Amino acid sequence: MSDAAIEIEGLSKVYQGGKQALDDVSFSVAEGSIFGLLGPNGAGKSTLINILAGLVNKTGGRASIWGFDIDAHPRNAKASIGIVNQEILFDPFFTPFETLEIQAGLYGVPRTRRRSLDLLRAVHLEDKADAYARTLSGGMKRRLMVAKAMVHSPPVLVLDEPTAGVDIELRQQLWAYVRELNAGGVTVVLTTHYLEEAEELCDRIAIINHGRLIANEPTRQLVGKATEKRVEVTVDRDVAAPPDASCFQKIELIGERVLAITYDKAKVNAGEVLAAVQAGGLGIVDVSTREADLEDVFLSLTRAERA
């Protein structure tokens, strides 16, 4: 077994009707890591996850989970992964405890090795063990989905947009649990639209756009790629039209006296940008800068792709 928890090579998917959802995607997820898979709507993330789950058939390439090729060893591959889907799927007439017991049964986990109550405790649902699942709030249902994905103690957990529509407090709780699982040795793959979340949680991030992989780097390195920087300058008089200078990438008037200037930090520094504002006859009253973040990188990479 290699020390990759997931290994994907040249993965492609063309749906019936001709839509190419994945185009020659390759990457591996290191054992023990938290790996983020990002991409705009329709990029192909769910398709990729569904292939790993055995729900969608790939049309090209290879994938293995915990060393098990999904074609050659589908049962072992499936037993090695727990997947939390975007949709909430369980019978509303069962209680959370029953839901987990049934799922464990489906995975052939013997009664003596089931840990339904422990899992409910871990996702803060122990007091709901005997309530009908339909009476749970949206956030509770999501947490139950995570517990359900863990009944067979898989070494790899995949979360597809698990916090969409979940409020901040519950999101924090869910991430705390994900971190706990990861600290206990579970490799985690997650897709999320919350870039901050990916930045905070993931060791490594891959970005997929129109079915193609356009980035795959350690999070720090990826964020460090942002070369655009933004400075907001409050000036001492009303400005009818923003001044222009070659060192500005973009300048906007965002208040009567506030200019938002984007510049390339690889080419100029903030001092030069401010000097250019002053050279335009404006006095500077206040300045604030914002560090580039994952969102900037994401936008510039997907923009570059489009161009």
Ligand SMILES: Nc1ncnc2c1ncn2[C@@H]1O[C@H](COP(=O)(O)OP(=O)(O)OP(=O)(O)O)[C@@H](O)[C@H]1O
């Ligand atoms: N069963 C299907 N038949 C045909 N096309 C499909 C099918 N499922 C998905 N697609 C298309 O494949 C592309 C990738 O979809 P996918 O759901 O994998 O994207 P995604 O990145 O998960 O997006 P989202 O974040 O919105 O879920 C989209 O253009 C989608 O319309």
